[in-house]
């Protein structure tokens with residue numbers, strides 16, 4: 001296993017220890033979350049009673065595979081905890097997410113949780129957000145117009161593809177990857193993007209994370225919101 005993957009496994013498994021009996025938990029998406037869901041499955045087999053709300057169809061499949069019970073927002077509207085990954089963690093624990101294309105559901109699930117814990121390997125910590133092209137979920141209809149309007153904010157968006165086809169999110173939408181470079185004011189950029197009609201959601205998670213669990217070398221560090 002590569003070093004980054006080992007760190008993802010380390011933090012994913014460590015984060016599963018935050019999940020206590022009786023909790024309703026938002027299950028994020030991505031390769032770090034995979035390890036958390038797998039570990040959670042082991043704990044459920046040992047008797048832990050929890051329910052998860054998945055942020056993507058892929059996470060729902062993992063949960064079923066590992067035996068993690070699932071629920072949905074028709075039955076529960078507040079979650080005790082959400083555990084998710086991130087593509088970048090910057091100042092004030094602001095995040096870029098959406099590398100896996102699940103940003104919209106991830107944001108809904110994060111917003112429903114009393115606590116948001118982010119699990120990352122150390123390479124995701126940055127001084128300024130933006131080296132990772134910001135994923136923006138857009139409506140397929142008129143996406144070209146939306147992309148043009150986003151480009152007026154200072155980047156050249158790329159329509160995400162997968163295996164030669166346009167990538168479609170679990171919500172049936174497209175993703176524009178927007179390389180803004182250093183993002184000096186994430187709040188302003190987020191609200192400018194949200195004012196564009198075809199934009200559904202941005203991958204900027206501002207002020208949402210409560211705690212970051214970071215895998216560095218062979219140990220886990222915790223950064224809490226101040």
Ligand SMILES: O=C(CO)[C@H](O)[C@H](O)COP(=O)(O)O
Pocket residue numbers: 008028029030031032033084085086087096097098099100101102103106
């Ligand atoms: O935002 C996400 C998916 O939309 C993921 O949390 C993010 O891409 C991190 O993924 P990984 O743990 O595989 O590095």
